[in-house]
Amino acid sequence: MEEEVEKMRKEKRIVVAVDESEESMYALSWCLTNLVSDANKTKSTLILLYVKPPPPLYNSLDAAGYLFANDAVGAMEKYGWDLVNSVMARAEAVYKDFSSIMSVEKKVGTGDAKDVICGAVEKLGADILVMGSHEYGFFKRALLGSVSDHCAKHVKCPVVVVKRPRD
Amino acid sequence: MEEEVEKMRKEKRIVVAVDESEESMYALSWCLTNLVSDANKTKSTLILLYVKPPPPLYNSLDAAGYLFANDAVGAMEKYGWDLVNSVMARAEAVYKDFSSIMSVEKKVGTGDAKDVICGAVEKLGADILVMGSHEYGFFKRALLGSVSDHCAKHVKCPVVVVKRPRD
Numbered sequence: 001m002e003e004e005v006e007k008m009r010k011e012k013r014i015v016v017a018v019d020e021s022e023e024s025m026y027a028l029s030w031c032l033t034n035l036v037s038d039a040n041k042t043k044s045t046l047i048l049l050y051v052k053p054p055p056p057l058y059n060s061l062d063a064a065g066y067l068f069a070n071d072a073v074g075a076m077e078k079y080g081w082d083l084v085n086s087v088m089a090r091a092e093a094v095y096k097d098f099s100s101i102m103s104v105e106k107k108v109g110t111g112d113a114k115d116v117i118c119g120a121v122e123k124l125g126a127d128i129l130v131m132g133s134h135e136y137g138f139f140k141r142a143l144l145g146s147v148s149d150h151c152a153k154h155v156k157c158p159v160v161v162v163k164r165p166r167d
Numbered sequence: 168m169e170e171e172v173e174k175m176r177k178e179k180r181i182v183v184a185v186d187e188s189e190e191s192m193y194a195l196s197w198c199l200t201n202l203v204s205d206a207n208k209t210k211s212t213l214i215l216l217y218v219k220p221p222p223p224l225y226n227s228l229d230a231a232g233y234l235f236a237n238d239a240v241g242a243m244e245k246y247g248w249d250l251v252n253s254v255m256a257r258a259e260a261v262y263k264d265f266s267s268i269m270s271v272e273k274k275v276g277t278g279d280a281k282d283v284i285c286g287a288v289e290k291l292g293a294d295i296l297v298m299g300s301h302e303y304g305f306f307k308r309a310l311l312g313s314v315s316d317h318c319a320k321h322v323k324c325p326v327v328v329v330k331r332p333r334d
Binding site for chain 2: 012030034035128133146148149152153155156157158159160161162163165
């Protein structure tokens with residue numbers, strides 16, 4: 001136990017999954033206030049992880065012959081990256097006051113959010129995963145499953161699920 | 168967002184669900200290292216929550232006429248409280264180095280762990296709930312459900328699910 005505590009003190013790699021939602025920005029600010037602390041003996045690295053949905057199957061749709069001309073594909077690609085940049089810019093505004101006391105990395109993955117996040121946490125050697133929680137109703141949750149549920153179950157490191165308080 | 172961050176800094180009531188498991192003691196030590204920090208501007212209150220299982224239905228079993236004599240009931244009650252005390256004593260050993268920088272409260276509930284924990288978090292005005300995670304196999308999880316899953320879904324405050332790394 002002692003050694004484990006010692007190891008935890010040394011360095012902390014915190015992965016925060018960010019997306020377009022208010023919930024994820026709240027989770028990020030919770031993380032900064034509660035897990036990144038200026039006077040801790042721990043050096044923190046904040047890793048922002050954004051997951052782009054997988055591209056649609058252009059080829060099969062292309063067979064229809066008119067919808068996915070190269071221009072449209074290019075436009076969708078560009079739209080995807082604009083979204084990434086806007087989310088990262090919002091995140092920057094949230095963490096800017098903490099930049100001097102931690103390092104920041106930004107990662108973008110593509111695919112099913114559940115799988116990408118679980119894979120990234122392992123690959124990046126994360127010590128903590130922080131996620132916002134969308135409060136879907138019963139049916140949407142039953143249909144979609146919940147990304148945070150899945151990750152809390154499958155990821156090996158501690159997982160923080162942050163709900164945004166209702167104003 | 169700014170106000171929310173401000174509010175989070177002021178005081179932090181952290182509920183840690185403890186039981187007989189190594190996992191819950193690891194979760195407690197993770198919590199102390201990562202959430203209770205001496206130099207934070209935040210004053211922390213650590214609330215240890217132990218849930219005793221509900222008593223068996225003595226009356227219906229008593230009808231059998233021999234098993235649950237009053238002595239046996241008393242012995243089981245005593246065994247239950249011995250368990251509570253031993254868990255709290257183990258917890259004390261884990262948090263003793265942090266006692267000077269936080270206040271500690273101990274709570275014991277009785278009933279189904281899921282419901283008791285969710286109810287207590289609300290009633291105690293918790294800002295964070297910390298729980299260990301038992302890595303059951305698929306069948307046990309499917310049968311029993313997971314207390315941490317349930318709480319992460321139903322509790323309003325941020326929930327930390329801590330897995331104990333395999334040595």
